[in-house]
Amino acid sequence: MDKQLFSQQLIGWYQRHHRDLPWRRTKNPYCIWLSEIILQQTRVKQGLPYYLRFVEAFPTVQSLANAEERDVLRLWQGLGYYSRARNLHQTAKLVANEHRGVFPGRYAELLMLKGVGTYTAAAIASFAFNEKTAVLDGNVFRVLARVFGVETDIASNEGKQVFSRLATDLLPDALTDVYNQAIMEFGAVQCTPATPDCLFCPLNRDCQANLTGRQHRLPVKKKKGNVRERYFHYLVLRQGDAVHLKERPEKDIWRGLYDFYLKEAPAMRTLDDLAGEEDVKELLAAAVVEKESAVFTHVLTHQRIRAKFWHLRLPPGASPAVAGPLRFYSPQEINALPKPILIANYLNRPFF
Numbered sequence: 281m282d283k284q285l286f287s288q289q290l291i292g293w294y295q296r297h298h299r300d301l302p303w304r305r306t307k308n309p310y311c312i313w314l315s316e317i318i319l320q321q322t323r324v325k326q327g328l329p330y331y332l333r334f335v336e337a338f339p340t341v342q343s344l345a346n347a348e349e350r351d352v353l354r355l356w357q358g359l360g361y362y363s364r365a366r367n368l369h370q371t372a373k374l375v376a377n378e379h380r381g382v383f384p385g386r387y388a389e390l391l392m393l394k395g396v397g398t399y400t401a402a403a404i405a406s407f408a409f410n411e412k413t414a415v416l417d418g419n420v421f422r423v424l425a426r427v428f429g430v431e432t433d434i435a436s437n438e439g440k441q442v443f444s445r446l447a448t449d450l451l452p453d454a455l456t457d458v459y460n461q462a463i464m465e466f467g468a469v470q471c472t473p474a475t476p477d478c479l480f481c482p483l484n485r486d487c488q489a490n491l492t493g494r495q496h497r498l499p500v501k502k503k504k505g506n507v508r509e510r511y512f513h514y515l516v517l518r519q520g521d522a523v524h525l526k527e528r529p530e531k532d533i534w535r536g537l538y539d540f541y542l543k544e545a546p547a548m549r550t551l552d553d554l555a556g557e558e559d560v561k562e563l564l565a566a567a568v569v570e571k572e573s574a575v576f577t578h579v580l581t582h583q584r585i586r587a588k589f590w591h592l593r594l595p596p597g598a599s600p601a602v603a604g605p606l607r608f609y610s611p612q613e614i615n616a617l618p619k620p621i622l623i624a625n626y627l628n629r630p631f632f
């Protein structure tokens with residue numbers, strides 16, 4: 281398909297059909313960066329309220345830099361991939377302290393920021409600074425693979441190079457920022473993964489996937505990696521109105537978030553099985569078991585967690601020593617703590 285016609289068709293389509301989103305009405309690199317980090321691995325519908333809350337709570341990069349990490353994580357709660365929130369906070373500090381609050385304006389400089397990969401750097405450079413760089417996200421991969429009939433695996437190094445060359449080659453000489461928005465929006469709205477609207481598509485007469493019936497085979501993406509199965513046994517320790525929570529350790533999922541007293545095992549265990557461990561034995565000796573939950577399944581990208589909860593009530597003043605010093609939080613304090621969504625949802629259940 282002719283390069284000029286391709287960009288003209290996309291820009292024309294964008295002007296008629298694009299969604300009105302707040303980060304498209306600004307050239308402020310802080311807001312654009314914020315939106316791009318939030319929208320990594322997140323759909324617009326889910327990310328939009330988070331974006332609005334962040335901009336309201338932290339209207340400038342300086343205000344985000346000055347925030348407590350715990351408050352940033354709390355605002356992020358429910359979006360998952362919490363390293364994004366920690367990187368966001370660290371990058372805000374770096375921009376505030378080392379760049380005097382001014383965002384770097386070039387693609388190559390933006391790439392140096394934590395949590396900013398090639399796609400995000402290209403998006404900020406293009407949307408905020410009009411730099412002529414091609415954006416390449418999942419939507420763009422899909423549109424290019426289908427329109428040009430490219431069968432190279434998009435998850436492979438070769439695929440990244442092939443698509444990067446093609447995307448760069450297709451960039452128009454003018455309005456590259458609008459074109460970049462257009463191709464991403466086109467992938468999100470028109471050329472969707474499962475139900476592309478080929479009948480009313482302006483590219484349908486030239487699109488290779490449409491001409492050869494390969495819409496559902498393109499793009500090619502080979503699956504990799506196994507899902508790790510994990511079994512979490514939570515002891516929900518209560519004392520009066522307060523509940524024990526602890527901060528998650530450094531080298532695991534949900535770092536910096538708070539969850540209940542956790543025993544992990546290679547398979548699902550009963551409470552009797554767990555009582556073979558010293559700390560659980562001591563907790564059970566001091567507490568009354570009030571109830572136990574069903575098993576919940578929580579799926580992450582590379583992990584599947586099965587979680588079960590046992591509610592243990594400790595009498596006032598009891599502090600079992602084997603389990604270490606236990607910190608208990610009031611309901612108001614718990615509400616302010618950042619928690620994995622598995623825990624936040626469990627706390628919101630009517631029986632809690």
Ligand code: SF4
Nearest residue numbers: 471476478481487490
């Ligand atoms: S014709 Fe169908 S597959 Fe091709 S670009 Fe349009 S919506 Fe996508």
